[in-house]
Amino acid sequence: MDSAKITDLLSVGEPDGVSPDDPRVAGLAGLAAQMGAAPPTRDAPVREVMARLGDNWSALILKVLATGTFRHATLRRVIGALAAEGDISQRMLTLRLRALERDGFVLREAQPTVPPRVCYTLTPLGTALTAEFDRLLAWIEAHEAEIERARLG
Amino acid sequence: MDSAKITDLLSVGEPDGVSPDDPRVAGLAGLAAQMGAAPPTRDAPVREVMARLGDNWSALILKVLATGTFRHATLRRVIGALAAEGDISQRMLTLRLRALERDGFVLREAQPTVPPRVCYTLTPLGTALTAEFDRLLAWIEAHEAEIERARLG
DNA sequence: CTGTATCCAAAATGATACTG
């Protein structure tokens, strides 16, 4: 999207129009460039990963797996003990693990025994993601009081 | 949650039990401590903000607002031009802006004119959040190829 | 122009029962 089109967009409904020097024009041009010719669709990694980190369970799953390797049932019990909502359903745990595995954040190792024993571990990529994610979490927690204040006032 | 309880949790279903020295015990104890006595509920800032950043529109709204102040209708047009999904519904834009305003990330200024003119701007807190968020986005984009590879292989 | 209300469709989540 070029600057001329952006200027047009900003001008709609403004009787005096908008100057091409409006700082928003350059800002939006940069944003558009950053997003590339084809803006990220819902299944693009940036969108998908952010959606996972924002869903009900994936973030907690990552944080638990960051402490080591877990079997399916053990992971489920540990999450149930940590989460405010209580237990995660077996179905959701499987769905979330599959999504994390699919994107290369979690490694699944099944031993062909009876009964089966399946272990989940963070991959190096998953460990790195969790570390990055933790920075953002720390920022939010550091500003929690400010957010709560905005909610009240 | 103390280490004894964690050790118990990890021992369920393990014929040989689990040693209190299992590194996961210390890791989970740290995680439990970090989450506090009452784990964050769905409406806690950490959960709520992550949910917003992961939803369909809030991240883009923040990025656009990071370039300046926008009227409601202009913001809507700009988002429609940038998003892969096309236009955001008026309803969703209002809902998202309200949520961001509520948490102190966006400032809403209504001029009592006819027709009304309402401007939205990032607060300093919102600007700071967007900056932090951008770091995580940059990390994901930097590892996009790796994620795509995991999806294929 | 900004916003709300209403209705509807789609998606995420949960509960339960079942299989290997």
Place this chain on the structure above:
DNA sequence: CAGTATCATTTTGGATACAG
């Protein structure tokens, strides 16, 4: 134990019409 299938419920999002 790990996982799937099915169904109910909840949440989320979109379309439309309307009000100030």
